Amino acid sequence: MSTRKLISVITPCFNEEENIQDCYDAIKELFATKLKDYDYEHIFCDNASEDNTVKELERVAAQDSRVKVIINANNFGFLRSMFNGVLAAKGDAVIPMMPADLQDPPELIPTFVDYWEKGYKVVYGQRDKRDEPFLIETGRKLYYKFVTRFSKAKIPVDAGEFQLIDRKVVDALKLFDDYEPYLRGMIAQCGFKSIGVKYFMKAREKGVAKGRFFLLFDLALNGIVSNTTVPIRVGLVIGFLMSILSLAYAAFLLALFLFNGRSDVNKGMASVMIGLFLLSGIQLFFIALVGEYVASIHAQVRKGPLVVEDRRINF
Structure with a gap:
């Protein structure tokens, strides 16, 4: 008699009291129908919610042992909380991110499983279209294309953490030592x-979106710093070119002085000031960029915990 395969579903959450029941019901229904030949565990990773999310999770976990809960002692960010859930998962396959608000459709999971059974170790969801304003959607696409184009590994365009990964991939992820x-x-x-x-990707129906601008900006910088050194190289190239242009301009002014016997300092003051502000702006930009890399190194070297857990339920 063959053993049923186990699939782990990870749901990081913060202040999602309105969505916990719907998310639980959606996954339960899925494995009761289209995926009835598989066992599953649904791991909720709570990031120190300030509403009644924990009470909702305790209630759901009390009635279903397949629901497992990790309650963090503080808010460590959804990336670290999610990764901690992946490390705790026992499944033959793991879905690292099933959002509590169901913006990523759970009905896509059977398709993921079908491809997994055909031998694919990673089946990722690709957000072909989003139910959000045009400018925001365009900005996201441009960012994804930039990271994909210049990262060390080819990250799929428009792909997030809503994907299915094989146990071999999970074991490989355990080899990473990454603070963020x-x-x-x-x-x-x-x-x-x-x-x-x-x-x-549909719009959120209940609750308030947690992806505020500064959070998204922080995640975007983390993605760039973690996967590519191209911005630093761009700064090197621009600095070199600006140095060459400055030397060429200085030679040009020297030639004017030698041939004309005078320098039109006052007439050239505007161009000097514009050049000064331009160079200062470029310098500040790349100093800040280098600061992001240094801050990332600083956080990694200090070796803080991935998360600090308050308690676990049903593990």
Whole structure:
């Protein structure tokens, strides 16, 4: 008699009291129908919620042992909380990110499983279209294309953490020692056989979105710093070119002085000031960029814990 395969579903959450029941019901229904030949565990990773999310999780876990809960002692960010959930998962396959608000459709999971059974170790969801303003969606796409184009590993365009990964990939992820884990990039670096499935990402129906501008900006910088050194190289090239142009301009002014016997300092003051502000702006930009890399190194070297857990339920 063959053993049923176990699939682990990870749901990081923060102040999601309105969505816990719906998310639980959606996954339960899925494994009761289309995935009835598989066992599952649904791991909720709470990031020190300030509403009744923990009470909702305790209630759901009390009635279903397949629901497992990790309650963090503080808010460590959803990336670290999610990765901690992946490390705790026991499944033959793991879905690292099933959002509590169900913006990523759970009905896509059977398709993920089908490709997994065909031998793909990574099946990632690709957000072909989003239910959000045009400018925000365009900005996201440009960012994804930039990271994909210049990262060490080829991160799929428009792919997030909503994907299915094989146990071999999970074991490979355990080899990473990253204080700020950019999971989609880490999965791409593992290099297993993968395939994408396009889908429409719908708008949140309940609760307030946690992806505020500064959070998204922080995640974007983390993705760049974690996966590419191209911005630093760009700064090197621009600095070199500006130095060459400055020397050429100085030679040009010297030639004017030698041939004309005078220098039009006052007439050239505007161009000097514009050049000064331009160079200062470029310098400040790249100093700040280098600061991001230094801050990332500083956080990694200090070796703080991935998360600090308050308690676990049903483990």
